[in-house]
Amino acid sequence: MATWSFSTSLRARLVVFVGLLVVALAAPLLVLLPAKMDGLSQRWADRRLIGIARLQAARAWIALDTDDQVEAEALLRNLGSAHGVLWAALLRPDGSPLARWNDPPGDLVPFHPGEERVEHQGGAIVVRVPVRGRTEQNGTLALAFDPAELRARPRETLLWMTTGAGLALLIGIAAAYLIGTIVARPLRQATDVAERIASGDFTASNDLQTSRRDEAGALARAFESMLARLYEQQLVLARKNAQLGEQLAELRRTQEQLVVADRRVSVGRLAAGVAHEVNNPLAYVRANLEFIASSLTPLVQPRAAGDEPGGREDSLERVKQALAEACQGADRIRQIVHGLKSFSRDDDGRRERLHVTTPLEAAIAMAAGEIRQRARLVRLFGETPPVDASEVRLAQVFLNLLINAADALPEGASDRHTVTASTRTGTDGSAVVEVQDTGSGIAPENREKLFQAFFTTKPAGVGTGLGLSISQGIVRALGGRIEVESEVGRGSTFRVILPPAPETAVPAEKPAAPPARGCGTTSLLVVDDEALVGKAFERALGSEFRVVTATSASSALARLATDRFQHVLCDLAMPDMSGPMFHAELKRRWPAIADRVIFMTGGAFTPAIQSFAATWTGALLQKPVDMDHLRRLIAPEA
Ligand SMILES: Nc1ncnc2c1ncn2[C@@H]1O[C@H](COP(=O)(O)OP(=O)(O)OP(=O)(O)O)[C@@H](O)[C@H]1O
Numbered sequence: 001m002a003t004w005s006f007s008t009s010l011r012a013r014l015v016v017f018v019g020l021l022v023v024a025l026a027a028p029l030l031v032l033l034p035a036k037m038d039g040l041s042q043r044w045a046d047r048r049l050i051g052i053a054r055l056q057a058a059r060a061w062i063a064l065d066t067d068d069q070v071e072a073e074a075l076l077r078n079l080g081s082a083h084g085v086l087w088a089a090l091l092r093p094d095g096s097p098l099a100r101w102n103d104p105p106g107d108l109v110p111f112h113p114g115e116e117r118v119e120h121q122g123g124a125i126v127v128r129v130p131v132r133g134r135t136e137q138n139g140t141l142a143l144a145f146d147p148a149e150l151r152a153r154p155r156e157t158l159l160w161m162t163t164g165a166g167l168a169l170l171i172g173i174a175a176a177y178l179i180g181t182i183v184a185r186p187l188r189q190a191t192d193v194a195e196r197i198a199s200g201d202f203t204a205s206n207d208l209q210t211s212r213r214d215e216a217g218a219l220a221r222a223f224e225s226m227l228a229r230l231y232e233q234q235l236v237l238a239r240k241n242a243q244l245g246e247q248l249a250e251l252r253r254t255q256e257q258l259v260v261a262d263r264r265v266s267v268g269r270l271a272a273g274v275a276h277e278v279n280n281p282l283a284y285v286r287a288n289l290e291f292i293a294s295s296l297t298p299l300v301q302p303r304a305a306g307d308e309p310g311g312r313e314d315s316l317e318r319v320k321q322a323l324a325e326a327c328q329g330a331d332r333i334r335q336i337v338h339g340l341k342s343f344s345r346d347d348d349g350r351r352e353r354l355h356v357t358t359p360l361e362a363a364i365a366m367a368a369g370e371i372r373q374r375a376r377l378v379r380l381f382g383e384t385p386p387v388d389a390s391e392v393r394l395a396q397v398f399l400n401l402l403i404n405a406a407d408a409l410p411e412g413a414s415d416r417h418t419v420t421a422s423t424r425t426g427t428d429g430s431a432v433v434e435v436q437d438t439g440s441g442i443a444p445e446n447r448e449k450l451f452q453a454f455f456t457t458k459p460a461g462v463g464t465g466l467g468l469s470i471s472q473g474i475v476r477a478l479g480g481r482i483e484v485e486s487e488v489g490r491g492s493t494f495r496v497i498l499p500p501a502p503e504t505a506v507p508a509e510k511p512a513a514p515p516a517r518g519c520g521t522t523s524l525l526v527v528d529d530e531a532l533v534g535k536a537f538e539r540a541l542g543s544e545f546r547v548v549t550a551t552s553a554s555s556a557l558a559r560l561a562t563d564r565f566q567h568v569l570c571d572l573a574m575p576d577m578s579g580p581m582f583h584a585e586l587k588r589r590w591p592a593i594a595d596r597v598i599f600m601t602g603g604a605f606t607p608a609i610q611s612f613a614a615t616w617t618g619a620l621l622q623k624p625v626d627m628d629h630l631r632r633l634i635a636p637e638a
C-alpha cells in the first residue's frame, strides 16, 4: 500500500509538473500569438491587397487612357469574380468614375497621384491605387475586399497551433508518466526491500539490483552496504541486549539475595535474644514437667493410711495446671522456632492470602527479647482485611520496624517507654500496621534520607542502613506504602499500608471421603519414621478419632491395602520412602485418598522435598503440629 502511494505520488508529481510546464509555456503563446498574428496578418493582407490592386491597375491604364468605359467595365467585372472583391471602381484623374462594378458607394474621392491607401470602410477593406496612364494625369483604381476571407487564414493557423499545444501537452504528460515509472521502479523496489527487512527478513537484500550501471544501481549498492551495516549493528545490539538481560537477571538475583541477607543479618543479630526467648518458656516447661513427675510419684503409689482425704484431687488439679502451663510454654517455643525458620528460609516472595497479624506476631516473637530491655511491648490488634503477600517478607518488614524502634530507645528504662504494634483497617479498606515508639525521634534533615540504601545513623556494625530501603521495596512490590511520622524527643510512628487481597472465589467442595471401614468414627493414618511422634498423635487424638500409626511409607501402604482411612497424616522427610514418593504411589493406587493427605514437616528439606512443598496445594502443617488445627482439618463436617 505504502509502495503504491509512494510511486504514484512520484509519478503523479512528475505528470503534474510537466503538464504545468507545457501549459505555462503554451499559454502565453496561445494568448499573445493571436493578437500578434492579427497585426502581422493585417500588414500581410494590406500588402497582398495592394499587390492585387497594383496588378489590376497595370491592366487598367489603357482603358483609362482611351477613356473606354466598356473596356473598363469588362476589366472590373473580371476582377470582381476573383480575389473576393466586393465592389470595384475606376476613376478618371478628375475623380469622376469611368467604370463601376457592384455598386460602390458614391463618395469615392480620388487620390493624389502616386498615393496608395488601404482603409476599412463600412465592413469592407477598401484599397486605392493610382492608375498611371500615358498622360501625366493618374486615375485611381478602388477595390473593396471582404475581410472575412482574409481572417480565415490566421484562424486556421491558430487552430493548428492550439492542436499542436494540446498534443505537446499530451506527449509531455505521457513522457512524464513514463519517466516517473522508470524512476519510481528502483525506488519502489528499494522500499519493498526496506519493508521486508523492517519485518525481519534480511534475505530481502538479495533482490536489490546492484548490477545495474545507472543511478538506480548506485542507489541499490548504497542501500546494500547500508543494510550490511544495519545487520552488523543489529547483531551488536542483540548481543548487548542479551548481556543486558543477563545483567538484569543478575541484578534481580542480587536484590533477592540482599533481601534474604538482610533477613539473615537480623536473625544473626537477634540470635542471642531469641535464645533467651526460647530459654524462658523452656525453663518453665521443664520446671512444670519436673513438678508433674514428682507430683505423680505419690499419686501412682497405693494410698497410705494417713493420707488426707481430698489431697489426691488437689494434687491432680495442680498437675493439670502445670500441664497447661507447659503447653503454653511449648506453644511459645513453637512460635519462636517458626519465626526463626521463616526468617532463615530462602523464599521467592511467593504470595498467599493472609492476615497481617501472622507475620507481625512472628516478628514480635523474634524481636521481643530485644525490645524487653528497653520498653514495654503493647499489642493493639484491631480487625484487618486479608492481604495478598509473602508472610516471610512481611515479617521481615515488621521486624525491621520493631528493631528500629528498639534502637531508638535507651537501654534500662523499659518502665518509661513503650513500643506499640497495632493493626486496623484503613478508611479506604486497606490493612494498616503501625509500629510506634516513644524513642529519640528522627531529625528533620534525616527524614528525606530514611529510605535511601545505606543511610544509617547507627555505629558501624550495628546498622547497615538497608532495613528501611529493603522494607520499602517489599511493601511497594505488594502495592502498598510506608508512611512516617516523627517528633524529635517524643518518638516515631512507621505505618505500613497494604491493599486488601482481592475477593476470592468460594473454595470448591472437597471430594467426598471414601466410606470408612469398620466403626463410624473418622479414621486417621499417621505416617512418621519417629515412633514417638505417632504415639503422641495417638494419645492426643485417640479418644476422638480412630488413629493408626505407621513408622514407614511402605508399612503405611501395606496397611492401606487392607484398611480404609479418611485421612493420612504423613511426614515429608522419611528415610526409606519420602513423603512425595509415598504420595505418588498413593495417587497411582488410591487417588481418592491421595487428595486427602495432610503433610507435616520439621523443616529439614532436601531440594526434591522443597520443590514438592512449593507446588503442594493441600494442607502442610509445621511440627510441632497445632492439634486444634489438625482437629479442624480432619473433623467430619457437621
Ligand atoms: N523508629 C525510629 N526512630 C528513630 N530513627 C529511626 C527509626 N527508624 C529508622 N530510623 C533512622 O533511619 C535510619 C535508617 O534505618 P534503616 O532501618 O534503613 O537502617 P538501620 O536501622 O540504620 O540499619 P539496618 O536496618 O540495615 O540494620 C536509622 O539509622 C535511623 O537513623
Ligand SMILES: [Mg+2]
Pocket (backbone or CB within 6 Å): 400, 403, 404, 463, 467, 468
Ligand atoms: Mg533498621
